[in-house]
Amino acid sequence: MKKQGTIVHWDAERASGFIRSPDTAAEVYFHLRDYEGPHPIAPGTSVVYEEIVIGGKGPRALSIKLPPPPPLREAGAPAQPASEPVLAAAGVSKAQRWREARAQRRQTQVALGLLGGWLLLWLIGIGFGRFPWVVLTGVVLVNIATFFLYWRDQHVMTEGGAPWPIEHLHAAAALGGWPAAWLAQRSLQHRLDEKRFQQTFIACAAFNVLALLAWVTWPLFAGG
Numbered sequence: 001m002k003k004q005g006t007i008v009h010w011d012a013e014r015a016s017g018f019i020r021s022p023d024t025a026a027e028v029y030f031h032l033r034d035y036e037g038p039h040p041i042a043p044g045t046s047v048v049y050e051e052i053v054i055g056g057k058g059p060r061a062l063s064i065k066l067p068p069p070p071p072l073r074e075a076g077a078p079a080q081p082a083s084e085p086v087l088a089a090a091g092v093s094k095a096q097r098w099r100e101a102r103a104q105r106r107q108t109q110v111a112l113g114l115l116g117g118w119l120l121l122w123l124i125g126i127g128f129g130r131f132p133w134v135v136l137t138g139v140v141l142v143n144i145a146t147f148f149l150y151w152r153d154q155h156v157m158t159e160g161g162a163p164w165p166i167e168h169l170h171a172a173a174a175l176g177g178w179p180a181a182w183l184a185q186r187s188l189q190h191r192l193d194e195k196r197f198q199q200t201f202i203a204c205a206a207f208n209v210l211a212l213l214a215w216v217t218w219p220l221f222a223g224g
Contacts, residue, residue, distance in 0.1 A: 003028075004048045004067060010041045012194050013166050015157035019047060019061050030061040033158045037066050040193040100193070107198055111182050114205050118179065118212065125216045139176045146177030150184035157190075166197070173204040176212075 005021030005028065015032040028051060037047060048068075049061040125131045149164070149172055156163045173181045181201065184190065191197050 001051050002048060003051050004046070005061075007041065007043050007045045007047060010043055012040075012191075012197070014163060017041065017043075019049065019064070021051075024051065024059055026058055028059045028061045029057075030064055031160060033160065034062045035064045037064060103195070104192065107202065110202055111205065114202075114209050115179060115182070118205075118209050121209070121212045121216050125212070128216070128219075130216055130219075142172065142175055142177040143180035146172040146180040147184045150181060150188060150190060154188045154190040170200055170204050173201055174207050176208055178205040178208055 003021050003023050005019040005024070008018055008020045008027065010017035016030065018027040018029055020027050028049070030049070032041075034049075035041060037045060046067055047061075047064050048066070049064040051059050051061055053059050122131070126136075146169075149169055153164065153166075153169060155161070169181065172178075178201070182205070185192055185201075
């Protein structure tokens with residue numbers, strides 16, 4: 001049954017949320033894979049959707065879209081006042097999109113700077129014999145595992161399944177897998193719009209680079 005409602009809650013980490021509709025007593029659950037509206041998903045957005053009920057789990061929304069725009073008025077006809085749902089569904093303003101694009105550019109610049117420093121430290125460490133082959137093999141395996149974690153996280157968000165704790169992604173980044181994490185975010189277009197997640201990711205990458213710097217330069221301070 002097609003209904004209209006408003007998104008009242010969105011959990012980016014679980015990739016799910018709830019819609020409130022005047023035609024349904026309970027809040028209606030929905031998953032990211034069933035949402036066809038603009039991103040990032042924001043509470044207060046008016047939507048239309050198909051509602052189903054799955055055995056005892058409560059109502060669920062499918063095929064979630066923005067409501068259609070109001071019909072164009074004929075020439076000479078009095079203008080109709082725009083309703084609040086239509087305004088809410090108009091999307092993000094140009095100024096907000098510009099700010100989000102600027103923030104993403106800054107995050108990219110910081111990540112590229114950290115990546116350059118990370119590669120330089122590895123080259124210096126290899127040159128001075130600070131990294132045996134076991135460590136080099138380990139960092140390669142960590143990056144492969146990190147890319148898999150991001151792929152699975154994206155798969156769960158779009159196809160459903162039991163999500164793993166988001167802390168696993170950050171732990172893998174802090175252990176040295178953040179270059180693969182950065183690559184996965186962009187190749188999979190995954191979690192790029194989550195401000196808090198990106199801030200934590202950059203912090204984990206910076207921590208790893210600082211730890212690497214300390215390891216490479218330790219002989220200078222230890223007199224070795």
